[in-house]
Amino acid sequence: MxxxxxxxxxxxxxxxxxxxxxxxxxxxxxxxxxxxxxxxxxxxxxxxxxxxxxxxxxxxxxxxxxxxxxxxxxxxxxxxxxxxxxxxxxxxxxxxxxxxxxxxxxxxxxxxxxxxxxxxxxxxxFDLNSSEGITNAVFEILRNARVLRAGQEPNLVVCWGGHSIKRHEYEYTKLVGYQLGLRGLDICTGCGPGAMKGPMKGATIAHAKQRLFESRYIGITEPGIIAAESPNPIVNNLVIMPDIEKRLEAFVRAGHGIIVFPGGVGTAEEILYLLGILLHPKNADLPFPFVLTGPKESAAYFEQIDHFLRLALGDEVAKRYKIIVDDPVSVAKAMVDGVELVRRHRLDSKDAFFFNWAVEIPFAFQQPFVPNHENMAALHLRRDVPVHELAADLRRAFSGIVAGNVKEEGMRAIEQFGPFKIDGEPEIMRALDALLQAFVAQGRMKMSGEYKPCYRVVAGADLPVAAPAA
CATH class of the missing domain: 3.30.1850.10 (MoCo carrier protein-like)
Structure with missing residues (x-):
């Protein structure tokens, strides 16, 4: 003692x-x-x-x-x-x-x-100043961690979502994980609690029922986040990537589909990262199942997310994801069907089942973003650039808020210099501010204690907010 x-x-x-x-x-x-x-x-x-x-x-x-x-x-x-x-x-x-x-x-x-x-x-x-070099580094880290399995059919589903979620949302993630496990799908998450633990917990029961004894529960994290989101007890293969960008690339390269549960700014960061990749012209024909889901009580949450994404990135963005509310079986079936499309595409393109070499991830998405006050203020959050580039900068904005919320470096910077300032096109800023305020009101920023915002939306923050689309 x-x-x-x-x-x-x-x-x-x-x-x-x-x-x-x-x-x-x-x-x-x-x-x-x-x-x-x-x-x-x-x-x-x-x-x-x-x-x-x-x-x-x-x-x-x-x-x-x-x-x-x-x-x-x-x-x-x-x-x-x-x-x-x-x-x-x-x-x-x-x-x-x-x-x-x-x-x-x-x-x-x-x-x-x-x-x-x-x-x-x-x-x-490895040339970490080139896109190819970074992807090779991600591959080698995953291979060294024995995550990549040759000769195995595609079955790895990545589950994203918040570490700070309501009990009914957590129970729903277990139900989805159970349905995935019954269909022989393995689980990969950010390794922490909440929506990262629930799918694994549900899948363990289903895998036991199906007598699947070599199931994978992969947790991928990075040094800046692991102290705030300790690995949950079900993780049986932990990988610590060097930074958030390589962590996100590892999810996309190793996974065969992604499910998003309710979450906060970290979940929004992940959504924007993936959409930025899927919206890239070179990935237009790439099959990649992407489902947003939660219990019926979380329907408004996904309406807010959908409204924000459509406003910032255009209605076409909605073609790259599917929203399924309160239906774990439909989520699992959608993922099984999507993974089968991935399997056929990999066979046709002679791509590996265990690592998605074909997906185009631009160098700008791979470069580590340092979330300091200068870089946060310099983000280009306007619709005068290609949508995948705007998605990338919006992802960085959320990444900065994650750093200010739970990463030691970011928390110290906020304590020393005050909140990050986020500026951009007024209409996007109004929608962003409304989304962030909703996260705060719903308790999605912190697991416990009163939340003190680490950010300040500058343009349009005091203007009326448009109501979400029905």
Missing amino acids: DAKTLTPVVSTKISPQGGLDVLSRGEVSRLRDASAGGLHELLRRCALAVLTTGSESDDPRAALERYPTFDIEVHQQDRGIKLELTDAPATAFVDGRLIRGVAELLVSVVRDIVYVSSEIEDAAA
């Missing part, structure tokens, strides 16, 4: 099993390096997020405040490596032994941090 926090803690050494046999001396040294150029602090934050699986806080600083003396050290030994945990959360242990699933996720943390640092960022093997 830590004397300062009175929180039960455990100190121990563990030998990782599977996926992480040996590390070089240089890799171990960097993992233990606590200086600005080292990896120790990143390892410590991500490891603590895994060890606090099931946390109900979305403040990335909460875990470190609760376990201030937590530390993790990597030791190279004659039979491999050992991880030394100091003052780790006792909830990650049973009778003094680290829970097996938590141990596996901890291995994933070390694996991905080491691989990204040594093979992606420091090596010259």
